[in-house]
Amino acid sequence: MQITRQTEYAIKILIELAKSPFGELIPSKLIAEQQDIPGMFLQKTVQLLSRAGLVSTQRGIQGGVRLTVSADKITTADVITAIEGPLALNLCLSPGYSCPNMADCQVRRILGRAQAALLHELQQESIADIVEGKLAK
């Protein structure tokens, strides 16, 4: 039950972007070096963030990646969702899933509560909080 490495990369990418003034274009190669992420894999990750609307990219010389949402509006939950899809602690908690006894399934209910607690916390934490170190314990 872990986030994937790619999700961790995504968080680091956003942190790196948030260190520069909002909207500034940063070439992905530079991000890769700063955060020690394999170049090609980083690009795929940026694309997921881009499709989620968190960043935008520009091609060509002087191209790169930039935030389209301010860092204090991007939560950890947003990043996880962008990379891994909707948070689901169990298959039966995925949107669109259905099973015969879903209505009165106690396992589903109990895991749903845990998931809600996790999600609530993840939605409190923004990229800006991470960068600014606002999480003193």
Place this chain on the structure above:
Amino acid sequence: MQITRQTEYAIKILIELAKSPFGELIPSKLIAEQQDIPGMFLQKTVQLLSRAGLVSTQRGIQGGVRLTVSADKITTADVITAIEGPLALNLCLSPGYSCPNMADCQVRRILGRAQAALLHELQQESIADIVEGKLAK
């Protein structure tokens, strides 16, 4: 970021055991039928629960599985730990892991908070709660 199917099986096994009087031996074959779990795989799962001290088993004719801890003392967190090992939302949150800049790693800190919130909720929820349906949202 999901619990494994095996963990879900484990929860169901414990629920099934908790339906009978405490300490009663239930043959694993019966549990498999009741909860629709592949027989061999269930046995492996029972073994993990047994090594974690949550159940004990008896071989031979009239053998089976029984709870060794009362259902209201077994939390969802216990089950996940028994099957998957210590809860870790990210590799760097696993016990025994170390990386150079672990002390001031903001990613680690933020995920640590989320993990603590999740763990707290999981530790509130017992198998007895599930069986008795005490979770009416």
Place this chain on the structure above:
DNA sequence: ACCAAGAAGACAAACTTAGTCTGAAAAGGA
């Protein structure tokens, strides 16, 4: 036109998960 970036998708290696198979060991009864 040329070059520096990102876009896209095929591919592959490594790992994890879910499950099976086979044989052994133990408990109890005949």
Place this chain on the structure above:
DNA sequence: TCCTTTTCAGACTAAGTTTGTCTTCTTGGT
């Protein structure tokens, strides 16, 4: 003691996921 029932243990396998790489294409600026 022998037989049956049941768990124990480990090897094995098939499928899926993760984490990348490689190659080719497209775009934008100079």
